[in-house]
Amino acid sequence: MILLANGPLPYVLGVYAVPHGGGSPTTLFGTAMAATGASGLAAAPRNDGILFTALPFGVAQATFQLLHFDRARVLRTLSALPPTFRFVPIGIVDQRGDLLLLNYSADAVEGGIFRWSPPAKTLTTVAPALPNAAAMVEDLLTGDLRVGTASGDVHRLARSGQIVSTQRGVLWSFVNARVKFETHLVDGSVLAAWGNLLRYDPRTGATATLAPLVPGGIPLGLDYNPFHRDHYVTQNVDLQRYDITTGRGVQLW
């Protein structure tokens, strides 16, 4: 099952499922899919659940909340996030079972990586002061974090949060906060989506284009489906499935 969340950006009005073979989205939560399209993607999630951040509707001075759409049936609030959290483009589960949240901000102080631990529901800072950090994955081979910025740089961070090195300008010069990363679990490279689907070798900094994405689209989700061993990219009102070995894409919706 592929789960989508629907815009208009930056808000999402519903969560939808699309089968692996493609077809019209089925509404799981919220209002019917609007023409503004998807704003997030989770492929074959564990327990068919996803996490996302949200603003409580109609509450003055509200802050983002971390939500869990459990088993594609129950919506639960896990935690309120600090007011400095205004855009969380990605969160990944790390080896401790914690959730690492990337808070995007152009501000030199607010942007960074934060650890949310489920048992205590505590939020701690992993890597502060990462302005324009927009995408994040775990490096399969080393366990380090690879963080892409909206200016096209990629930082390598140790698990402690310390920046070990930075590769300048390895991504497109025109990427923005919507660039998406995903670990390629077969060879340890990093897949990136912005304009094209691209493979980035974190060890050498080399990049190679795998497939063009829909022109003018904004990549809103990039995820791997371990059951079918393929990748999914959603852009606006478009959902594609890609075979990374051939670069061949199939439009699902």
Add this chain to the structure above:
Amino acid sequence: MQTFPSDVVTWGSRMLTGAGIPTPGAVYAIHLVVPSESGRPFRAGAALGALTGIPTPAGRIPLDPDALLLISLTNPAMFRGFAGLLDATGTATMTLAIPHAPGLRGLRFFVAALTYGPAGIRRITEPLGILVE
């Protein structure tokens, strides 16, 4: 409370996840979730590498045939629950008793699992990378 969710963050698009801090002397939990394989037998292993793997007709097992793989398949006291049956929800929990050896800090290794039936291998998981902290 009515909510307007914002961006979906990727979570749980994996069959294997860890829980706890993998330090020397710790018992580290690994959860295997394959809902479509409920009640099926599974086998898991660990290896120092994941890129070469072991080719099978059902796909590549992302564990290199190295010394750690052999140890993981023959040492159930350290690699506890690495074989068994998935429960009715397709879930199993394994634990890894990490030896109390400070020199292990910084070691990176991988765990993967497969389910099987009378006709052979059915599902092969992605590799879960673990760094001893």
